[in-house]
Amino acid sequence: MKEFYDPFLPDPFLREDGTRVKDPSEWPLQAAYIRSLAAENMYGSWPGKPESLTAAVEETKKEYFGQAVREKITLTVDHRFPLSVEYIHPEKPGRHPVIVYNASRLSMRSRLEFDAVVTAGYGIASFDREMIRPDLPMAKFGGYEEEALRRDYPALPCGDIMAWAWGHSLVADWLETREDTGPLICTGHSRGGKAALCAGIFDDRFQVVAPIGSGCGGLGCARFSGTLALDKQDETKCETIGRMAHVFPTWMNEKYASFGTKADPFPIGEEVNRFPLDAHMLRAACAPRAVFNSEGTHDFWANSFGTQLCRDAAQKVYEFLGVPDRNVFHIRPGGHDFNWSDWAALIDFCDIVLHLERTMPLSGAMTGPYVINLKDYAPWA
Numbered sequence: 001m002k003e004f005y006d007p008f009l010p011d012p013f014l015r016e017d018g019t020r021v022k023d024p025s026e027w028p029l030q031a032a033y034i035r036s037l038a039a040e041n042m043y044g045s046w047p048g049k050p051e052s053l054t055a056a057v058e059e060t061k062k063e064y065f066g067q068a069v070r071e072k073i074t075l076t077v078d079h080r081f082p083l084s085v086e087y088i089h090p091e092k093p094g095r096h097p098v099i100v101y102n103a104s105r106l107s108m109r110s111r112l113e114f115d116a117v118v119t120a121g122y123g124i125a126s127f128d129r130e131m132i133r134p135d136l137p138m139a140k141f142g143g144y145e146e147e148a149l150r151r152d153y154p155a156l157p158c159g160d161i162m163a164w165a166w167g168h169s170l171v172a173d174w175l176e177t178r179e180d181t182g183p184l185i186c187t188g189h190s191r192g193g194k195a196a197l198c199a200g201i202f203d204d205r206f207q208v209v210a211p212i213g214s215g216c217g218g219l220g221c222a223r224f225s226g227t228l229a230l231d232k233q234d235e236t237k238c239e240t241i242g243r244m245a246h247v248f249p250t251w252m253n254e255k256y257a258s259f260g261t262k263a264d265p266f267p268i269g270e271e272v273n274r275f276p277l278d279a280h281m282l283r284a285a286c287a288p289r290a291v292f293n294s295e296g297t298h299d300f301w302a303n304s305f306g307t308q309l310c311r312d313a314a315q316k317v318y319e320f321l322g323v324p325d326r327n328v329f330h331i332r333p334g335g336h337d338f339n340w341s342d343w344a345a346l347i348d349f350c351d352i353v354l355h356l357e358r359t360m361p362l363s364g365a366m367t368g369p370y371v372i373n374l375k376d377y378a379p380w381a
Contacts, residue, residue, distance in 0.1 A: 008223065009313050010276055012284045013320075024321050027287065034285040035201055037276050042217070044158025044253045046202045047166045050077045055174050067091055068118045075127075075174055081154050083131050085171055088114060089123030095182035097354055098123040099346075100171045100206070102164055102188040102195050104138050105130045116343040120351070123180075125171050129195065132156075132170075133163035137248070159252040161191070161217065165198035172205050183207045183354050187346065189338035190302070191251070193293075194218040201285045208350050210292045212338045213302045215239050217252060219279045219293050221306030222259070223272055237300040241275070242266035279306075280313035283327065287317050290326035290353045294342040296334040304331060326353060 012034065013021045021030050039045055059072040073085040090096050099117060103126045117124045130138065132154065139148035156163045168186045175181040185208040188196035193214030200209025211218050216239040225238030242260030244251065259275040261267055283291050293311070295304035311329040318327040330345045350356070 009221075009278050009280055009310070012281045012314070012317055021320075027317075027321060031285050031287065034277070034281050038198075038201060038282065038285065040255065041259070041276060042159075042252050042256045043162040043165075043198055044156075046162065047154075047156045047158065049173070050154075050170065052076075052078055053170060053173050054079075055177075062091070063088060064115075064118050073174070075170060077154060077170060081131070081152065083167065083170060084128045085125055085174070086127075087123065087125045088118055089180065090118065090121055092121075093180070095180055096121055096123050097182045097185060097350060097356070098125055098175055099185045099187055099210075100168050100175070100199075101126045101186075102129045102167055102192045102199075103127065104135060104192070105142065105144070114343075116340060116347055120347045121356070122185075122347065122350070125175060127167050127171050129164040129167050129192065132167045133160045135160070135191070159250060159256075160248075161194045161251050162198050162202075164188075164192070164195035165202065168196065168199035168206070169203045172203065176205075185210060185346075185350055187212060189213055190215070190336065191248075194251070197282060200289070200291070201282060204289065206289070208290045208292060208346075208353055209286045210294075210346050212294050212342055212346075213296065213299055213336055214293065215302035215307075216241060216244050217256075218302075219283060219291075219307045219310060220303035221280075221310045222275055222278050223268065224306045224309055225268065225303045226305040234300075236265055236267075238303040238306065239301050240266050240268055241272065242269070278313075279310035280317075283310065283314035284317040287314075288321045288323045288326065290323075290328070290349070292328045292330065292346055292349045294330040294332065294338075294345055296336060297331060298334060299336045302336060 016033055054076045056074045057071055058074055061070055063070045068088055069091055071087045073087055075083040075085060077083060099122055101124055105128055114124055134148040136148060139145040172184055184206050186196045186199045186206040187210040189212045193211035194217045197209060197211040197214055197218050200206045222241055226234060240260055242262060243266035245257035245260050246266060259271050261269040295307055308329050315327050318324050328349055332341045
């Protein structure tokens with residue numbers, strides 16, 4: 001490892017006292033320091049465990065020609081706040097990996113992409129993040145803004161992104177009470193991708209952290225935004241801190257907005273140089289656990305090029321920890337979506353990381369087999 005890091009990005013190896021991490025055994029403390037920076041400068045305070053969490057099964061039925069079971073669950077937080085969860089899992093006995101997926105009210109329904117999850121032997125627990133904190137732009141678009149404003153929500157010491165991320169942990173708390181729950185994966189798309197990343201940073205029960213199309217405030221670089229031209233900044237096509245804080249001021253804490261410009265078209269300005277983080281450090285905070293992201297070549301708004309730049313920067317941490325294959329960037333043709341290709345690539349990656357075997361990867365890749373020694377970090381492997 002070089003003594004100095006990339007001068008363009010903050011050094012993830014630099015400790016609070018100004019010295020640098022020299023040994024992999026020191027990384028857990030450094031990851032905790034990065035989490036504290038993220039809480040202070042982006043998200044707010046992690047809510048922690050609720051006082052109580054109860055579950056009621058509202059409906060159970062067979063799905064996928066009897067190969068899976070669909071359960072509709074209502075979790076009740078602190079005897080008061082409901083959270084709707086739809087859980088689809090294999091019918092066969094034994095533990096299976098579970099993907100915890102944060103969804104908006106408009107996407108809480110069966111999707112064809114879930115076929116990839118179920119047929120690969122995974123469970124998927126989707127929860128309605130809008131029951132934890134309102135997503136008012138989404139509610140206005142969907143015609144239920146008045147209902148969203150009337151609903152009672154938990155009082156949480158953080159912005160919306162972290163509140164939604166907390167939902168992943170609530171679902172994980174419930175899943176851990178079940179005998180069939182294996183390793184956990186967290187995922188989401190767009191603003192849900194930002195939330196999935198936050199969940200992975202603050203809850204180390206998630207062995208694979210998979211933000212999809214998360215962009216600014218997620219895995220997209222705050223200091224550089226680019227397009228397929230690759231030769232210049234083009235923040236008019238990419239979301240920036242200033243624009244996100246202007247359009248969605250409740251997503252992050254108030255301090256985060258100070259790192260962005262305040263006037264339209266909200267370019268990347270000198271303010272960002274005071275931001276003590278960037279997306280490579282958010283990725284690295286999850287290490288040595290695995291991080292997977294998938295992007296569209298024409299999803300300029302989510303800054304797919306800046307996302308790859310920060311993935312490559314975080315790779316130095318993964319190599320330092322001896323787990324270079326756990327930091328993965330997947331790109332496909334297309335725009336801002338979470339489609340079958342993304343799901344298939346995610347499942348293929350999880351199969352590798354979690355030491356699961358299938359005869360044919362979902363994505364159609366013919367190379368392999370892949371063997372990664374995770375026994376030091378994955379007790380189920």
